[in-house]
Amino acid sequence: MRVTTEQDRCVGSGQCAMLSPEVFDQDDAGLVVVLQQEPGEDLRAGVLQAVDLCPSRSLHVEG
Amino acid sequence: MTQSADATPETGASLPQFPMRRTCPFSEPREYAEMRANDPVSRAALKVNGKPAWLVTRHEHVRQVLGDSRVSSNLKLPGYPHQFHIPEEMLAQVRLMMLNMDAPEHTAQRRMLIPEFTARRIKEMRPRIQEIVDERVDAMLAAGGPVDLVTALALPVPSLVICELLGVPYEDHAQFEQWSAAMMNHDLSPAEYGAAVQALDMYLDKLVTLKEDEPGDDLISRFLEKNRTEQVADHVDVVTMARLMLVGGHETTANMIALGVLALLQHPEQMAALQADPGLLPGAIEELLRVFSISDSGTARVALEDIEVGGVTIRAGEGILALNNAADHDESVFPEPGRLDIHRKEARSHLAFGYGVHQCIGANLARVELETVYGTLLRRIPGLRLAAGQDELRFKDDAMVYGVYELPVTW
Ligand code: SF4
Numbered sequence: 145m146r147v148t149t150e151q152d153r154c155v156g157s158g159q160c161a162m163l164s165p166e167v168f169d170q171d172d173a174g175l176v177v178v179l180q181q182e183p184g185e186d187l188r189a190g191v192l193q194a195v196d197l198c199p200s201r202s203l204h205v206e207g
Numbered sequence: 208m209t210q211s212a213d214a215t216p217e218t219g220a221s222l223p224q225f226p227m228r229r230t231c232p233f234s235e236p237r238e239y240a241e242m243r244a245n246d247p248v249s250r251a252a253l254k255v256n257g258k259p260a261w262l263v264t265r266h267e268h269v270r271q272v273l274g275d276s277r278v279s280s281n282l283k284l285p286g287y288p289h290q291f292h293i294p295e296e297m298l299a300q301v302r303l304m305m306l307n308m309d310a311p312e313h314t315a316q317r318r319m320l321i322p323e324f325t326a327r328r329i330k331e332m333r334p335r336i337q338e339i340v341d342e343r344v345d346a347m348l349a350a351g352g353p354v355d356l357v358t359a360l361a362l363p364v365p366s367l368v369i370c371e372l373l374g375v376p377y378e379d380h381a382q383f384e385q386w387s388a389a390m391m392n393h394d395l396s397p398a399e400y401g402a403a404v405q406a407l408d409m410y411l412d413k414l415v416t417l418k419e420d421e422p423g424d425d426l427i428s429r430f431l432e433k434n435r436t437e438q439v440a441d442h443v444d445v446v447t448m449a450r451l452m453l454v455g456g457h458e459t460t461a462n463m464i465a466l467g468v469l470a471l472l473q474h475p476e477q478m479a480a481l482q483a484d485p486g487l488l489p490g491a492i493e494e495l496l497r498v499f500s501i502s503d504s505g506t507a508r509v510a511l512e513d514i515e516v517g518g519v520t521i522r523a524g525e526g527i528l529a530l531n532n533a534a535d536h537d538e539s540v541f542p543e544p545g546r547l548d549i550h551r552k553e554a555r556s557h558l559a560f561g562y563g564v565h566q567c568i569g570a571n572l573a574r575v576e577l578e579t580v581y582g583t584l585l586r587r588i589p590g591l592r593l594a595a596g597q598d599e600l601r602f603k604d605d606a607m608v609y610g611v612y613e614l615p616v617t618w
Contacts, residue, residue: 155564
């Protein structure tokens with residue numbers, strides 16, 4: 145599983161950092177940053193939920 | 208009275224009227240389910256002026272509309288589905304709130320604010336929020352029941368939190384809470400609505416001016432400081448932003464606190480489950496947010512181009528209401544949507560905070576406030592019960608944000 149983001153779309157809701165704190169965080173400007181680009185399978189459910197619920201569709205996952 | 212833009216209704220009586228009433232406080236208006244099944248993107252006439260607008264009722268379509276950059280939030284555009292009487296000359300003067308801006312102005316202002324609401328910042332606020340809740344619960348216990356939970360807890364907690372965050376003196380709360388409540392009322396005359404906005408703006412204008420000279424450790428001061436270099440807002444923009452934050456921080460959370468407590472009291476088995484395992488609270492809060500979806504008419508939009516939603520073409524210039532309460536009762540996403548189930552797995556998919564670039568910036572702050580209030584009540588007043596029958600409660604059927612006016616409780 146590979147995680148990518150489009151930071152310029154992010155609206156800083158912090159939903160991802162709440163739902164999947166192992167994989168997503170927010171920088172000082174409040175915009176999404178990825179902590180692990182290839183998280184383990186055990187984190188898949190959280191990542192997929194964050195991808196689905198991100199209000200700006202800034203998060204993507206492949207594989 | 209002055210000539211109103213709304214003076215000439217232009218539709219026949221054949222269309223259903225919006226807003227529609229909730230027959231049960233825990234449910235959506237009955238008409239939503241019918242529309243979702245038969246006519247998920249359909250026309251209604253706005254009660255306020257008789258003008259037509261599109262109602263969007265399915266979860267998928269509401270997300271689509273709110274995520275589409277070809278729809279605008281600008282209430283000055285012709286076709287915008289207004290929920291209040293605003294005479295044309297007043298509308299011309301209105302300074303847009305962030306809620307009603309589009310990119311790039313919206314993006315610039317929102318980016319100034321999001322560092323204030325990151326997951327980390329909210330976490331740092333937790334201990335202070337707990338302190339505020341504990342003080343209010345101490346006062347309740349000292350006074351003894353019955354008390355009105357709205358005035359004792361539901362309103363003061365978010366009021367204190369947002370005042371501290373913004374740097375607004377809480378001593379003045381009685382005044383701005385009154386203005387804030389007035390601005391949420393659908394039935395107000397334009398003059399009364401205008402007067403409430405004006406009074407609050409005059410108050411905030413003084414406050415912002417004060418902070419321009421003597422900044423403190425608060426959101427408004429930090430915004431002003433950053434704005435010195437970024438220059439995304441003028442003085443009036445800052446006043447308008449402060450009003451949005453203050454009003455937004457009050458009404459919504461306060462109503463959710465009171466309604467959530469009512470719902471838990473009506474579902475004792477689920478309340479007992481939460482008492483036994485407070486780890487269930489975050490999920491329960493999502494479910495309560497879903498069931499009530501209190502700011503249903505806040506997601507008004509107008510199409511900038513022709514767009515297709517669910518096979519229907521919405522033309523440029525037509526108004527759209529993307530109904531989050533209808534979306535949050537969509538049975539294809541939430542089976543048995545009328546049932547409150549704190550164990551519901553998919554509850555988090557609710558759109559009670561909106562969706563897209565305007566999604567509530569304070570959502571995670573609200574979640575922590577709700578978690579702290581419910582958790583503290585369950586722990587400290589386990590014998591809490593209603594001190595009135597549900598039929599005696601008055602619900603805010605006439606307001607922009609749904610809620611209950613009073614909630615008498617005892618223990
Ligand atoms: S959920 Fe989406 S919009 Fe919110 S912080 Fe994460 S990436 Fe940004």
